[in-house]
Amino acid sequence: MKKRVNLTFPKRAISIPITYRLAKDFNIAANIIRAQVAPNKVGKMVLELSGDIDQLEEALDWMRSQDIEVSLHGREIVIDDTTCVDCGLCTGVCPTEALTLDSKTFQLNFLRSRCVVCEQCITACPVNAISINL
Known part of the structure; x- marks a missing residue:
């Protein structure tokens, strides 16, 4: 299954290796569509995620637990x-x-x-x- 998501990172979460963790911990492929990430700034990223539906949901829950705002891309x-x-x-x-x-x-x-x-x-x-x- 594929999902497109918008992520907004607080300043303190910029250093979290999101795509690595998605691949390693959840077996999720992450295609970065757009990213604006810089030190000491709020970061924004659009990702297309591919993987098992249950693992996708677990990955989204994990990102939310890291104070990363996750919204599904309906545009x-x-x-x-x-x-x-x-x-x-x-x-x-x-x-x-x-x-x-x-x-x-x-x-x-x-x-x-x-x-x-x-x-x-x-x-x-x-x-x-x-x-x-x-």
Whole structure:
């Protein structure tokens, strides 16, 4: 099973080796989607976790016990087709190739299953056709 989670670390928890502990103690694969972690600052991380459902729940409980705020990631990218001009600027910043231009029609294609909601496309769109649905 896969779950996407947002983590917020208090300053004192920055030094905890989260991804190592998830792999070693819970047999959970952790794909880091986005991370903003620095000494003496509150840290934020978006992870995609893969593993057994029971071990995923145990891992989430363990992170909460470390005073790490855990919230499930329910957000998704939304593209307004009436505003989009199919310029393709968003395709250049998409790390998973969820956004592509059709080579024949030059229209934007969005494969939601590939999207990791990194939000890079939102700032790249010159006409503000891309947003996030909470």
